[in-house]
Amino acid sequence: MKDDGIMAQQEGGSIRGVGVSPGICCGRAVVLTDVPSDPSFGSDTPAAEPVILVGSDFSGEEVLSMDLESVCGFISAAGGLTASGGIVAKGAGIPGVMACPFGDRIRTGDDLILDGTTGEVFMHPSPDVVAQCNERTLQYQAAQEEMRVHRHLPAETKDGWKVEVLAAVDLADAVPGAIVAGAGGIGLFRSEFYYLTGDGAPSEEFLFSIYQHVVSSIAPLPVTIRTLDLSGTTQIHGLERERDPNPALGLKGIRFSLAHPELFRTQLRALYRASAFGQVRILLPMVSSADELQSAKSILAGVRDELTREGVRIGDGVKVGLVLEVPAAVLAASHLASEVDFFSISSNDLIQYGLALDRVNGTVAGGYDPLDPGILKMIQLVVQAGHGAGIEVDLCGEMAGNPASVPLLLGMGLDSLSMSPMDISGVKKMVRESTLDQCAALAELL
Ligand code: PEP
Ligand code: MG
Numbered sequence: 001m002k003d004d005g006i007m008a009q010q011e012g013g014s015i016r017g018v019g020v021s022p023g024i025c026c027g028r029a030v031v032l033t034d035v036p037s038d039p040s041f042g043s044d045t046p047a048a049e050p051v052i053l054v055g056s057d058f059s060g061e062e063v064l065s066m067d068l069e070s071v072c073g074f075i076s077a078a079g080g081l082t083a084s085g086g087i088v089a090k091g092a093g094i095p096g097v098m099a100c101p102f103g104d105r106i107r108t109g110d111d112l113i114l115d116g117t118t119g120e121v122f123m124h125p126s127p128d129v130v131a132q133c134n135e136r137t138l139q140y141q142a143a144q145e146e147m148r149v150h151r152h153l154p155a156e157t158k159d160g161w162k163v164e165v166l167a168a169v170d171l172a173d174a175v176p177g178a179i180v181a182g183a184g185g186i187g188l189f190r191s192e193f194y195y196l197t198g199d200g201a202p203s204e205e206f207l208f209s210i211y212q213h214v215v216s217s218i219a220p221l222p223v224t225i226r227t228l229d230l231s232g233t234t235q236i237h238g239l240e241r242e243r244d245p246n247p248a249l250g251l252k253g254i255r256f257s258l259a260h261p262e263l264f265r266t267q268l269r270a271l272y273r274a275s276a277f278g279q280v281r282i283l284l285p286m287v288s289s290a291d292e293l294q295s296a297k298s299i300l301a302g303v304r305d306e307l308t309r310e311g312v313r314i315g316d317g318v319k320v321g322l323v324l325e326v327p328a329a330v331l332a333a334s335h336l337a338s339e340v341d342f343f344s345i346s347s348n349d350l351i352q353y354g355l356a357l358d359r360v361n362g363t364v365a366g367g368y369d370p371l372d373p374g375i376l377k378m379i380q381l382v383v384q385a386g387h388g389a390g391i392e393v394d395l396c397g398e399m400a401g402n403p404a405s406v407p408l409l410l411g412m413g414l415d416s417l418s419m420s421p422m423d424i425s426g427v428k429k430m431v432r433e434s435t436l437d438q439c440a441a442l443a444e445l446l
Contacts, residue, residue: 020098026112031107054075055077073097097114111123157435166224221279229252268299268303272307278315287322293339336385347398373446408443
């Protein structure tokens with residue numbers, strides 16, 4: 001049955017938001033007023049029963065800190081396709097809908113079905129709706145199964161053009177799953193989570209053990225580890241800071257690391273030490289100017305020298321890359337390219353800053369458009385600048401995992417795409433069904 005049939009039968013019984021993590025699930029609502037420490041969480045619901053968490057907002061850090069054992073889905077009023085909570089839930093395989101205007105229509109204990117692909121939420125679904133959702137689940141599973149055959153095949157177009165398809169992960173434990181999903185390496189390891197557990201900033205030894213584990217478990221494939229990219233609202237225990245009035249534009253990414261050089265040096269020491277166990281690429285987030293890059297690089301050089309003086313083994317080919325996500329850095333890309341070994345375009349933030357669309361504001365979530373001509377122009381500019389300087393250009397963020405973006409990205413000449421492991425087979429399928437000629441012709445139109 002078609003979607004509109006469902007809507008007609010359940011008039012008033014469904015709400016539409018933005019599907020951010022695919023899959024369908026049914027469970028009982030637990031409405032959180034204060035994520036993640038709401039005392040009501042779990043208290044009204046037998047532990048064995050699957051729970052759909054409902055809240056105003058879920059940040060990635062909050063989702064990572066939750067015990068997700070009984071959670072089968074989540075719904076939030078805030079956010080959208082690139083909000084960090086959705087990205088983390090997708091990494092964990094939990095269906096989710098964000099930017100969902102549920103108001104006071106959902107209460108703890110309500111029976112819900114959510115479709116994380118279409119963004120629909122059904123409240124107290126009738127037997128008919130349950131049957132239709134079961135049918136959708138079977139279709140979704142069949143489509144997933146069909147795509148799985150592509151996961152270990154090369155990402156190569158029909159006319160022989162290869163692109164690297166890599167995974168973006170948040171946790172060391174996610175690395176084996178990424179390899180099973182067909183990743184040719186880790187193109188983005190977000191390092192934030194390990195700063196949020198424990199009583200304070202993590203020690204060098206702790207970080208080293210995590211990085212060494214990640215690097216060794218993926219070797220000889222490369223891993224790109226992004227240095228701390230905390231959002232402006234996140235607190236590290238013991239290092240409480242004032243909430244940024246506008247977190248997206250505040251002390252975020254490299255700015256935070258430069259403001260806390262001891263923390264940065266600790267992370268870099270752990271990274272350089274782990275580089276002896278495989279191929280490490282260090283990625284610097286949210287750099288907006290050549291000055292910031294120089295400051296970061298001089299700290300990197302200092303840490304390297306210090307470790308060398310101490311006789312610590314460092315891997316031979318550690319590469320240092322730059323995240324391109326701030327429009328000013330995009331425009332300066334040809335100058336910045338000679339200073340680093342690779343570029344990584346972070347499409348989620350590039351779109352946030354390029355289209356002036358807050359990633360966590362559900363009311364503007366509908367404006368997300370990775371194929372906006374201005375965004376595509378910026379990507380093209382970075383690729384040309386990077387290739388002009390002889391360095392590789394990667395693209396990560398939700399756009400990388402969307403098969404609809406793939407022909408243009410291939411046509412623009414991206415060297416690699418880094419995505420949620422869940423998206424790998426669909427992207428490989430699209431690459432394998434394309435020809436570079438067609439893709440290049442599309443990119444010519446820009
Ligand atoms: C991005 O901005 O595209 C990205 C991959 O990083 P994050 O989602 O962690 O901001
Ligand atoms: Mg980002």
